[in-house]
Amino acid sequence: MRELFSLPTSGELSLDRYTLEFLADALPHQIWMADARGHIFFWNQKWYASNGLLINKSKGLDWEQIVHPEDYPAMRQTWQNALVQGQDLLTEARLHTSEGNYRWQEIRGSVRRDIEGTILLWVGTVTESEERKQEELTLKAREENFHLFTELLPQLAWVTRSDGFVEYCNQRYYDYTHARPEQILGYAWRQLLHPEDYARVIATRHLSLAQGNLYDIEYRLRDCQAGTYRWFLTRGIPVYGDSNQIIKWFGTSTDIEEQKQIEENLRRSQERVHALMESAIIGIAVAEGQTIVEMNDALLQLTGYTREEVEQRSLNTSTIMFPEYTSRDQQALQELATNKQITPYETTYVCKDGSLLPALVGVVALPHDPQQTIAFVLDNSDRKELEQRKDDFMSMASHEFKTPLTVLRMQIQLLQKQRARGEAHNITPALAKMGSQVARLTKLTEELLDVSKIAAGKMTYAREQVDISKLLHELADTLHQMYPTHTILVHNAAPVTLIGDKDRLEQVFINLLSNAIKYSPEANSVEVDLHPSLETLTINVRDHGIGIPRAQREKIFERFYRAIASEQKALTGLGMGLYISAEIIKRHGGTIRVKSELKKGSTFSVTLPLVMPQES
Numbered sequence: 001m002r003e004l005f006s007l008p009t010s011g012e013l014s015l016d017r018y019t020l021e022f023l024a025d026a027l028p029h030q031i032w033m034a035d036a037r038g039h040i041f042f043w044n045q046k047w048y049a050s051n052g053l054l055i056n057k058s059k060g061l062d063w064e065q066i067v068h069p070e071d072y073p074a075m076r077q078t079w080q081n082a083l084v085q086g087q088d089l090l091t092e093a094r095l096h097t098s099e100g101n102y103r104w105q106e107i108r109g110s111v112r113r114d115i116e117g118t119i120l121l122w123v124g125t126v127t128e129s130e131e132r133k134q135e136e137l138t139l140k141a142r143e144e145n146f147h148l149f150t151e152l153l154p155q156l157a158w159v160t161r162s163d164g165f166v167e168y169c170n171q172r173y174y175d176y177t178h179a180r181p182e183q184i185l186g187y188a189w190r191q192l193l194h195p196e197d198y199a200r201v202i203a204t205r206h207l208s209l210a211q212g213n214l215y216d217i218e219y220r221l222r223d224c225q226a227g228t229y230r231w232f233l234t235r236g237i238p239v240y241g242d243s244n245q246i247i248k249w250f251g252t253s254t255d256i257e258e259q260k261q262i263e264e265n266l267r268r269s270q271e272r273v274h275a276l277m278e279s280a281i282i283g284i285a286v287a288e289g290q291t292i293v294e295m296n297d298a299l300l301q302l303t304g305y306t307r308e309e310v311e312q313r314s315l316n317t318s319t320i321m322f323p324e325y326t327s328r329d330q331q332a333l334q335e336l337a338t339n340k341q342i343t344p345y346e347t348t349y350v351c352k353d354g355s356l357l358p359a360l361v362g363v364v365a366l367p368h369d370p371q372q373t374i375a376f377v378l379d380n381s382d383r384k385e386l387e388q389r390k391d392d393f394m395s396m397a398s399h400e401f402k403t404p405l406t407v408l409r410m411q412i413q414l415l416q417k418q419r420a421r422g423e424a425h426n427i428t429p430a431l432a433k434m435g436s437q438v439a440r441l442t443k444l445t446e447e448l449l450d451v452s453k454i455a456a457g458k459m460t461y462a463r464e465q466v467d468i469s470k471l472l473h474e475l476a477d478t479l480h481q482m483y484p485t486h487t488i489l490v491h492n493a494a495p496v497t498l499i500g501d502k503d504r505l506e507q508v509f510i511n512l513l514s515n516a517i518k519y520s521p522e523a524n525s526v527e528v529d530l531h532p533s534l535e536t537l538t539i540n541v542r543d544h545g546i547g548i549p550r551a552q553r554e555k556i557f558e559r560f561y562r563a564i565a566s567e568q569k570a571l572t573g574l575g576m577g578l579y580i581s582a583e584i585i586k587r588h589g590g591t592i593r594v595k596s597e598l599k600k601g602s603t604f605s606v607t608l609p610l611v612m613p614q615e616s
């Protein structure tokens with residue numbers, strides 16, 4: 001029968017047909033051979049055994065008879081292409097089996113040529129691939145189902161190979177990114193990552209690919225049309241094949257932009273609340289009902305209570321309220337109940353050590369839980385002190401004005417009486433007394449005017465040559481005549497000149513010297529010394545008087561401030577002189593400092609540049 005098959009006649013074939021067929025039959029594989037035109041002239045024994053077709057029936061058997069009709073058209077096309085191009089064949093199709101059904105087989109064919117390249121014959125194999133094919137088909141079906149399913153998802157979905165190569169993404173992915181397939185598939189999607197997220201995402205992806213871990217990461221993905229980014233939460237899981245190897249990764253990316261915005265807003269508002277709580281500017285307390293549950297550092301510092309006391313909830317709002325203010329506080333609590341807030345009002349808190357803290361307090365209740373309240377507390381002591389200082393100033397100022405006016409009125413009455421009696425021949429002493437009172441009033445008025453000029457920034461300065469040592473000597477003489485109780489000793493009489501405003505500097509030294517005399521009633525001398533340097537001149541005015549308490553040494557330069565000690569009450573004044581002096585010295589580019597020892601005396605040191613700065 002076999003001789004019915006004809007071997008190609010042209011070319012060289014080193015093996016004879018029978019030997020070739022014998023060899024093919026001996027192999028455990030399915031072998032076929034076809035002539036140059038593709039006509040199969042030989043199937044080996046294994047083939048017949050596998051495919052169950054009788055040898056005699058196989059005569060002239062061709063692919064069409066054994067390939068599943070559904071697979072035949074594709075198979076024929078591939079076979080014809082191979083024939084035309086003279087290229088090796090590799091295809092897959094369902095072939096008829098000895099069990100009467102079809103099974104997937106892999107068909108390979110190699111072309112055999114003679115030395116001139118003319119095709120002699122085709123030798124091929126058929127290998128059972130049913131299992132692998134079924135696995136592939138199952139996976140394909142699973143993937144198709146997955147693709148179908150992903151189209152229903154509100155998320156972006158994707159499938160990658162085990163190495164991360166993106167094979168598929170759902171329509172929503174395209175819809176959001178407005179990218180073309182070539183901008184997403186493969187590894188191209190990486191270009192859609194936000195540059196700040198890129199390195200982190202790639203590193204995480206590599207790690208999860210290498211370790212087969214769940215891939216779970218947040219990143220920003222670009223909308224190519226708008227050029228904007230949105231945050232996505234991406235999760236991917238590996239899919240394992242039968243051999244327990246990762247064959248795919250399925251994943252979704254969920255738009256979390258809004259969540260991120262909410263988180264960001266929350267973070268920002270927490271940051272703001274934190275900054276407010278941490279600020280040393282304002283005291284803040286949080287209360288639940290009457291119990292104080294939180295106090296910031298600023299308030300703890302102001303009141304002296306401790307964080308532990310707050311944490312142990314041992315403080316309540318009534319502990320820190322000053323009993324005298326209860327009625328005003330009651331009114332405030334009433335306002336809180338009705339309006340869910342208290343308009344800032346002045347109250348007094350009781351500190352831990354029992355001292356009182358004047359405070360400005362505003363309170364708000366949380367809208368959803370009015371039992372929770374937040375109080376904002378400002379230290380009101382400075383304002384209270386200023387108010388007190390102003391009150392004191394008003395009473396002292398009236399006193400300071402009233403005394404000379406009373407003297408003037410008395411002197412006028414005296415003169416009128418003398419004239420009425422015809423005794424007005426010696427009016428000189430009365431005029432002298434009136435003159436000094438007018439001078440006192442003039443000085444007071446000028447000082448008040450200076451204070452308001454300083455406040456309005458309208459004080460003007462001359463620039464002239466001032467011989468300071470000469471000025472101090474003259475002042476020493478004048479003041480000694482006015483206050484003979486004290487001698488003013490000016491050391492270092494060498495002439496020292498500087499550029500400044502002579503009248504204003506004179507005003508400073510009159511103030512310092514007359515203070516030195518006024519505040520050393522028990523002493524009889526005041527010393528002045530001058531220390532010139534290359535660029536500056538320092539003048540020290542030293543007295544042996546009552547001294548200034550340490551806590552008040554800075555404050556005496558403030559407006560209307562008086563360091564009031566009991567023994568000083570008789571020493572009248574309005575607290576304007578040093579304020580004006582400090583301002584004048586500042587405008588000359590200089591400084592004024594004080595050193596003092598209680599009951600021993602004070603030294604005021606003025607340092608002036610030899611040339612007053614131009615801007616003054």
Ligand code: ADP
Nearest residue numbers: 515516519547556562563573574575576577578
């Ligand atoms: P006044 O003397 O009119 O009160 P000043 O502004 O000149 O105003 O002084 C402010 C305060 O500084 C004084 O009230 C006094 O308490 C204190 N003071 C100023 N000079 C001296 C001094 N030489 N010795 C002690 N206290 C002084």
